Amino acid sequence: MSDNGRIRxxxxxxxxxxxxxxxxxxxxxxxxxxxxxxxLGRCHLDLVxxxxxxxxxxxxxxxxxxxxxxxxxxxxxxxIVITHGTDxxxxxxxxxxxxxTSKTIVLTGAMVPYTFGSSDGLFNLGTALxxxxxxxxxxxxxxxxRCFHWDEVRKNRELGIFESLxxx
Amino acid sequence: MSDNGRIRxxxxxxxxxxxxxxxxxxxxxxxxxxxxxxxLGRCHLDLVxxxxxxxxxxxxxxxxxxxxxxxxxxxxxxxIVITHGTDxxxxxxxxxxxxxTSKTIVLTGAMVPYTFGSSDGLFNLGTALxxxxxxxxxxxxxxxxRCFHWDEVRKNRELGIFESLxxx
Amino acid sequence: MSDNGRIRxxxxxxxxxxxxxxxxxxxxxxxxxxxxxxxLGRCHLDLVxxxxxxxxxxxxxxxxxxxxxxxxxxxxxxxIVITHGTDxxxxxxxxxxxxxTSKTIVLTGAMVPYTFGSSDGLFNLGTALxxxxxxxxxxxxxxxxRCFHWDEVRKNRELGIFESLxxx
Amino acid sequence: MSDNGRIRxxxxxxxxxxxxxxxxxxxxxxxxxxxxxxxLGRCHLDLVxxxxxxxxxxxxxxxxxxxxxxxxxxxxxxxIVITHGTDxxxxxxxxxxxxxTSKTIVLTGAMVPYTFGSSDGLFNLGTALxxxxxxxxxxxxxxxxRCFHWDEVRKNRELGIFESLxxx
Numbered sequence: 001m002s003d004n005g006r007i008r009x010x011x012x013x014x015x016x017x018x019x020x021x022x023x024x025x026x027x028x029x030x031x032x033x034x035x036x037x038x039x040l041g042r043c044h045l046d047l048v049x050x051x052x053x054x055x056x057x058x059x060x061x062x063x064x065x066x067x068x069x070x071x072x073x074x075x076x077x078x079x080i081v082i083t084h085g086t087d088x089x090x091x092x093x094x095x096x097x098x099x100x101t102s103k104t105i106v107l108t109g110a111m112v113p114y115t116f117g118s119s120d121g122l123f124n125l126g127t128a129l130x131x132x133x134x135x136x137x138x139x140x141x142x143x144x145x146r147c148f149h150w151d152e153v154r155k156n157r158e159l160g161i162f163e164s165l166x167x168x
Numbered sequence: 169m170s171d172n173g174r175i176r177x178x179x180x181x182x183x184x185x186x187x188x189x190x191x192x193x194x195x196x197x198x199x200x201x202x203x204x205x206x207x208l209g210r211c212h213l214d215l216v217x218x219x220x221x222x223x224x225x226x227x228x229x230x231x232x233x234x235x236x237x238x239x240x241x242x243x244x245x246x247x248i249v250i251t252h253g254t255d256x257x258x259x260x261x262x263x264x265x266x267x268x269t270s271k272t273i274v275l276t277g278a279m280v281p282y283t284f285g286s287s288d289g290l291f292n293l294g295t296a297l298x299x300x301x302x303x304x305x306x307x308x309x310x311x312x313x314r315c316f317h318w319d320e321v322r323k324n325r326e327l328g329i330f331e332s333l334x335x336x
Numbered sequence: 337m338s339d340n341g342r343i344r345x346x347x348x349x350x351x352x353x354x355x356x357x358x359x360x361x362x363x364x365x366x367x368x369x370x371x372x373x374x375x376l377g378r379c380h381l382d383l384v385x386x387x388x389x390x391x392x393x394x395x396x397x398x399x400x401x402x403x404x405x406x407x408x409x410x411x412x413x414x415x416i417v418i419t420h421g422t423d424x425x426x427x428x429x430x431x432x433x434x435x436x437t438s439k440t441i442v443l444t445g446a447m448v449p450y451t452f453g454s455s456d457g458l459f460n461l462g463t464a465l466x467x468x469x470x471x472x473x474x475x476x477x478x479x480x481x482r483c484f485h486w487d488e489v490r491k492n493r494e495l496g497i498f499e500s501l502x503x504x
Numbered sequence: 505m506s507d508n509g510r511i512r513x514x515x516x517x518x519x520x521x522x523x524x525x526x527x528x529x530x531x532x533x534x535x536x537x538x539x540x541x542x543x544l545g546r547c548h549l550d551l552v553x554x555x556x557x558x559x560x561x562x563x564x565x566x567x568x569x570x571x572x573x574x575x576x577x578x579x580x581x582x583x584i585v586i587t588h589g590t591d592x593x594x595x596x597x598x599x600x601x602x603x604x605t606s607k608t609i610v611l612t613g614a615m616v617p618y619t620f621g622s623s624d625g626l627f628n629l630g631t632a633l634x635x636x637x638x639x640x641x642x643x644x645x646x647x648x649x650r651c652f653h654w655d656e657v658r659k660n661r662e663l664g665i666f667e668s669l670x671x672x
Contacts, residue, residue, distance in 0.1 A: 015361060022447040023496045025351060025363070041291030042279055043313035044329050111210055111358040117285075117453025117621075123209030126294025129313050134302040145211035145297050160359045161212050183529060190615040191664045193519060195529070279526040285453075285621025328527045377627030378615055379649035380665050447546055453621075459545030462630025465649050470638035481547035481633050497548050 006046040007132055008077040009034060012068065012092075013054040014085030016121050018113040029054035033114045034083065037122055045129060048077070057085025057092070057109075065095045072100055079132045080105045083125070086162075089141055090153050097139035097150035106132045108142045111160055174214045175300055176245040177202060180236065181222040182253030184289050186281040197222035201282045202251065205290055213297060216245070225253025225260070225277075233263045240268055247300045248273045251293070254330075257309055258321050265307035265318035274300045276310045279328055342382040343468055344413040345370060348404065348428075349390040350421030352446040352457050365390035369450045370419065373458055381465060384413070393421025393428070393445075401431045408436055415468045416441045419461070422498075425477055426489050433475035433486035442468045444478045447496055510550040511636055512581040513538060516572065516596075517558040518589030520614040520625050533558035537618045538587065541626055549633060552581070561589025561596070561613075569599045576604055583636045584609045587629070590666075593645055594657055601643035601654035610636045612646045615664055 011017065011032035018027045032051045052071060053064055072080055084092055086109045093107050108128035110121035128142040139150040143162040152165045179185065179200035186195045200219045220239060221232055240248055252260055254277045261275050276296035278289035296310040307318040311330040320333045347353065347368035354363045368387045388407060389400055408416055420428055422445045429443050444464035446457035464478040475486040479498040488501045515521065515536035522531045536555045556575060557568055576584055588596055590613045597611050612632035614625035632646040643654040647666040656669045 020448055020452055023493070027361070037291070038313075040286060040288060041313060042288040042311075042329065043291070045313040112356055115454065116356055116451070118208060118451065120208060120210040122290045123205075123211070123294040126291040126313070127298040130295040130298030130310070130315065131302065133315070134299065142298070143210075145206075145209060145213040145294070147298065147301070157359070161210065188616055188620055191661070193531070280524055283620070283622065284524055286619065325527070373627070374649075376622060376624060377649060378624040378647075378665065379627070381649040454544060456544060456546040458626045459541070459547070459630040462627040462649070463634040466631040466634030466646070466651065467638065469651065470635065478634070479546075481542075481545060481549040481630070483634065483637070497546065 005079060006048060006077050007079045007081060007129065008075045009047055009049045009081045009083070010068065010071060011049065011051040011054070011083045012057075012060070012064070012085070014057050014083060014089075014109045015113055016083050016085070016110040016119075017054060018056075019115050020113075027113070032083070033121075034125075037114060037125055041122060041126060043129070045133075047129075055085070057088040060085070060088055060092065065092050068092060069096055069099055072096060072103065072105055075103075078103050078137075081125075081128045081132050082107045084109050086111060086143070086155055089143075089162075090150070090155060093139050093141050093150035093153070100139060102137050104132055104135050104137050105139045106135070106142050106147070107140070173247060174216060174245050175247045175249060175297065176243045177215055177217045177249045177251070178236065178239060179217065179219040179222070179251045180225075180228070180232070180253075182225050182251060182257075182277045183281055184251050184253070184278040184287075185222060186224075187283050188281075195281070200251070201289075202293075205282060205293055209290060209294060211297070213301075215297075223253070225256040228253070228256055228260065233260050236260060237264055237267055240264060240271065240273055243271075246271050246305075249293075249296045249300050250275045252277050254279060254311070254323055257311075257330075258318070258323060261307050261309050261318035261321070268307060270305050272300055272303050272305050273307045274303070274310050274315070275308070341415060342384060342413050343415045343417060343465065344411045345383055345385045345417045345419070346404065346407060347385065347387040347390070347419045348393075348396070348400070348421075350393050350419060350425075350445045351449055352419050352421070352455075353390060354392075354449040355451050356449075363449070368419070369457075370461075373450060373461055377458060377462060379465070381469075383465075391421070393424040396421070396424055396428065401428050404428060405432055405435055408432060408439065408441055411439075414439050414473075417461075417464045417468050418443045420445050422447060422479070422491055425479075425498075426486070426491060429475050429477050429486035429489065436475060438473050440468055440471050440473050441475045442471070442478050442483070443476070509583060510552060510581050511583045511585060511633065512579045513551055513553045513585045513587070514572065514575060515553065515555040515558070515587045516561075516564070516568070516589075518561050518587060518593075518613045519617055520587045520589070520623075521558060522560075522617040523619050524617075531617070536587070537625075538629075541618060541629055545626060545630060547633070549637075551633075559589070561592040564589070564592055564596065569596050572596060573600055573603055576600060576607065576609055579607075582607050582641075585629075585632045585636050586611045588613050590615060590647070590659055593647075593666075594654070594659060597643050597645050597654035597657070604643060606641050608636055608639050608641050609643045610639070610646050610651070611644070 618625040
């Protein structure tokens with residue numbers, strides 16, 4: 001099921017990693033919580049976690065997406081998970097999908113910050129790591145327990161869920 | 169990646185679903201927390217959850233395992249996730265593995281009860297649902313982010329992790 | 337120590353009761369969490385909880401403060417706790433302090449929303465209910481484990497703590 | 505209201521400080537969580553925390569109670585909070601009450617371990633610290649938002665609440 005090869009996890013920010021600033025009442029980024037989450041999940045995969053940026057995906061630039069694509073290309077791992085804001089996850093997936101065809105890349109994120117206790121982040125991270133181990137090369141979005149190919153997914157902003165563009 | 173078919177989730181108890189009784193100071197079972205966990209994970213898979221029993225897996229009988237196997241066989245779904253205590257997960261997996269060859273069945277559990285806040289359960293459930301969607305027919309154990317075939321896994325009780333019996 | 341009389345708890349909003357909107361990524365008010373918090377605290381005081389408004393205290397108007405003062409005056413209880421945003425807690429305390437001299441009124445709040453898991457709200461609510469039972473008539477602010485008379489307190493916005501204006 | 509003097513907090517164990525051992529599935533003591541709880545409560549009282557023992561109060565010996573009494577007597581602080589298991593809190597309170605008459609001593613505890621997320625501990629700690637600041641010399645039990653004099657309290661084991669022995 002798994003090739004037991006190492007998985008690289010890139011953190012880019014998004015709701016996943018937002019925190020509450022008690023002094024200002026604003027949400028902000030400090031650092032990724034991926035290490036805490038992997039510890040909580042008692043994950044024993046061979047992983048390397050790397051934080052590329054900590055941005056709200058609405059503020060992610062073309063240059064940021066370029067950087068993510070480059071880092072996926074030069075990574076020695078064939079299996080990659082990317083944590084990402086949900087608002088533009090499909091755009092980044094499309095940039096990667098058009099360019100990277102020989103690696104299994106799974107983007108995931110959260111609708112509620114991990115630090116808020118009631119987050120979907122830990123569940124999503126679990127699905128993303130499992131999909132990354134089992135799916136063939138391609139770029140995917142893992143949200144809501146499901147996995148979508150990059151060219152068939154959109155975020156339904158009214159419902160806050162990801163759905164397939166394909167006729168079902 | 170997924171056949172978009174319905175997944176059946178059987179709850180059998182285990183640490184996963186244990187709760188703290190504030191009056192007695194003991195751990196006990198009330199009912200499964202799977203519905204709460206799926207809501208927290210914002211899961212939108214086509215699932216049906218069914219509680220078969222609520223037992224500590226150290227107290228699971230041959231008859232209990234027989235029941236689980238029967239229910240897997242008669243289920244109309246080809247993809248099944250079973251939540252189970254970790255102490256005898258490999259035994260139940262072996263019973264199922266010897267008998268069910270045409271369905272994808274993934275057992276998972278937790279080392280810390282879901283209700284205790286610091287549980288690996290949500291992460292494990294995410295991995296199990298993803299593995300159930302993507303793996304070919306067979307019986308598997310999903311723990312620690314990894315997925316093991318039923319005939320190659322054991323729980324390392326000193327470390328509290330699942331490991332492969334295969335030479336690596 | 338207590339007259340065992342009923343305590344009235346007025347909710348007015350503030351960080352205490354803010355929630356995270358997963359669709360918009362914004363904080364908002366839905367309803368007070370006081371009932372949940374009192375259940376969690378296993379509180380068995382004779383209490384009546386009433387929600388007067390759900391506002392950020394930076395947006396609390398003179399008219400809102402007037403309403404709070406009136407409701408304190410007409411309440412049949414002599415001991416009152418008010419949950420309030422921290423940013424203008426001292427202003428509301430001053431309005432009440434200048435007018436209500438025969439009741440024990442304790443304002444409290446939180447620096448982190450209760451629903452975020454890592455909130456000081458439950459601790460503060462505990463202190464406020466205890467101070468309300470034991471202090472003589474007067475208007476007080478209970479934050480950071482301490483209790484301040486209304487005319488000697490200010491919020492230190494840099495540190496996010498309440499401190500006494502009195503020379504120590 | 506407060507003499508602003510330093511409060512000494514003695515930890516003795518109890519449900520308050522129990523943790524879950526993921527390897528054995530048993531509850532156990534590691535160290536007190538008081539520092540974490542005071543940080544979460546953003547407490548800025550002048551406190552000194554000292555762990556005297558980490559025991560289930562059902563296993564607290566006469567010698568343990570003797571030690572607690574001695575440490576209360578020799579403490580330079582006049583205001584003391586003791587975290588304690590709920591099962592024999594009233595016995596320890598009686599030992600202290602018969603001997604210490606010039607200090608304000610408040611015992612508190614929890615029905616659910618702090619580390620389990622759904623604990624009453626933080627609320628109780630808040631009430632205990634507030635009662636310790638405001639009550640006159642005496643030995644008290646602070647539970648369920650209420651404060652009881654040591655010679656009038658009992659734990660109702662069926663309901664899991666503390667109640668007064670006095671006719672109401």
